[in-house]
Amino acid sequence: MGQGSKMKMIYMDHAATTPVHRCVFEAMAPYLKDKFGNPSSLYSIGREIKKDIEQARAEVAAFLGAEPEEIIFLSGGTEADNTAIKGVLFALRDKKDHFITCSIEHHAVLETAIFLENLGFKVTVLPVDSNGLVDPGDVEKAITDRTALVSIMHANNEIGTVQPVEEIGRIAQEKGVYFHTDAVQTFGHLPINVDDLNIDMLAVSAHKLYGPKGVGALYVRKGTKMTQFMHGGGQERHRRASTENVAGIIGLAKAVELAKVGLDEEITRLTSLRDRMIDGIIGTIEKVHVNGDREKRLPNNVNICFEAVEGESLLLALDGNGVEASSGSACSSGASEPSHVLTAIGLAPEIAFGSLRLTLGKGTTKEEVDYILEVLPKVISNLRAMSPVWSG
Ligand code: PLP
Numbered sequence: 001m002g003q004g005s006k007m008k009m010i011y012m013d014h015a016a017t018t019p020v021h022r023c024v025f026e027a028m029a030p031y032l033k034d035k036f037g038n039p040s041s042l043y044s045i046g047r048e049i050k051k052d053i054e055q056a057r058a059e060v061a062a063f064l065g066a067e068p069e070e071i072i073f074l075s076g077g078t079e080a081d082n083t084a085i086k087g088v089l090f091a092l093r094d095k096k097d098h099f100i101t102c103s104i105e106h107h108a109v110l111e112t113a114i115f116l117e118n119l120g121f122k123v124t125v126l127p128v129d130s131n132g133l134v135d136p137g138d139v140e141k142a143i144t145d146r147t148a149l150v151s152i153m154h155a156n157n158e159i160g161t162v163q164p165v166e167e168i169g170r171i172a173q174e175k176g177v178y179f180h181t182d183a184v185q186t187f188g189h190l191p192i193n194v195d196d197l198n199i200d201m202l203a204v205s206a207h208k209l210y211g212p213k214g215v216g217a218l219y220v221r222k223g224t225k226m227t228q229f230m231h232g233g234g235q236e237r238h239r240r241a242s243t244e245n246v247a248g249i250i251g252l253a254k255a256v257e258l259a260k261v262g263l264d265e266e267i268t269r270l271t272s273l274r275d276r277m278i279d280g281i282i283g284t285i286e287k288v289h290v291n292g293d294r295e296k297r298l299p300n301n302v303n304i305c306f307e308a309v310e311g312e313s314l315l316l317a318l319d320g321n322g323v324e325a326s327s328g329s330a331c332s333s334g335a336s337e338p339s340h341v342l343t344a345i346g347l348a349p350e351i352a353f354g355s356l357r358l359t360l361g362k363g364t365t366k367e368e369v370d371y372i373l374e375v376l377p378k379v380i381s382n383l384r385a386m387s388p389v390w391s392g
Contacts, residue, residue, distance in 0.1 A: 039244050052246075065194055080218040084180040098146040102125060106153065132292050154187075164296075182202075220239075230242060277360075
């Protein structure tokens with residue numbers, strides 16, 4: 001699925017965002033036109049829209065094995081992470097002031113941790129192994145009687161590693177500590193049951209599952225102590241003020257409805273395409289490193305470093321060949337920094353700079369994968385030929 005530019009582009013960046021599904025767009029459209037009313041209004045259209053929101057809430061809840069009242073709609077994954085972490089830490093701060101997370105979390109969690117630390121909270125950032133896995137034993141050791149919350153992501157957005165959340169959740173539960181997971185990359189892509197996985201709070205973002213941007217949800221287990229993050233009106237049972245993003249909420253629920261259909265088959269299909277891509281790359285290009293766990297991995301994630309290749313040049317060369325992809329490196333304060341995830345799994349910065357993330361989606365075909373397998377060796381060989389550090 002390309003983005004409408006002249007050359008037909010192959011979109012390989014579904015972890016960044018996904019195209020809005022046609023059925024999602026169609027489900028949302030009436031709420032941007034005739035059904036524009038405010039769900040808090042007492043006249044009939046307001047009441048009708050309120051009912052539609054509650055139906056959407058039930059849809060999202062059912063997908064997680066949760067109760068509708070346990071779902072809060074908000075603006076996306078970042079707000080969900082912030083709400084969960086700050087909400088619990090502020091609520092419990094008189095007795096508990098310790099927060100545990102890990103080194104490869106999304107910035108929505110890591111920056112929140114830094115903010116809390118600056119306010120005087122204690123923060124433990126656990127390391128990960130060379131595949132990006134958190135050791136549940138480390139979580140157990142880090143928990144003290146001051147620990148309020150453990151937050152470990154369900155799957156990593158860069159390297160695709162799926163964490164042992166069930167075990168981490170069980171440990172947290174046994175120790176009487178809340179467990180939050182950032183499921184932005186897994187919600188709608190892997191089956192999730194919050195009871196089976198021992199999860200108290202879970203962050204969701206619609207635009208990662210063919211829904212619209214700027215809307216998401218936070219699952220909060222009944223009874224969880226949490227202060228309100230956004231103050232104002234009484235929406236979302238006084239847990240998140242502001243007039244609801246009605247069209248967005250309807251879009252999220254429609255995306256969930258679509259995600260449920262054939263989920264297992266889609267997981268199998270993507271896993272096979274993913275492995276075809278990884279095996280094809282390591283079979284044809286020398287001096288490459290596959291990042292992330294080969295088994296405990298998102299079905300759609302390929303992340304590989306190419307020695308003596310600069311990530312940004314690689315992305316531009318791929319773009320020129322009709323492929324939209326991403327690298328692991330992020331720009332901060334004008335200077336390009338190696339990805340915090342890739343350095344946390346032990347890669348040297350010069351290797352981490354040569355990373356390529358290809359994330360597959362519903363529209364990805366075997367032909368697209370094979371096209372990339374055909375052009376990538378040529379692109380890498382051209383870049384290496386120009387590299388002063390390539391001795392190949
Ligand atoms: N958490 C993870 C793991 C993500 O991948 C993202 C988005 O890239 C976010 C949080 C932030 O979500 P949003 O863009 O909805 O704020």
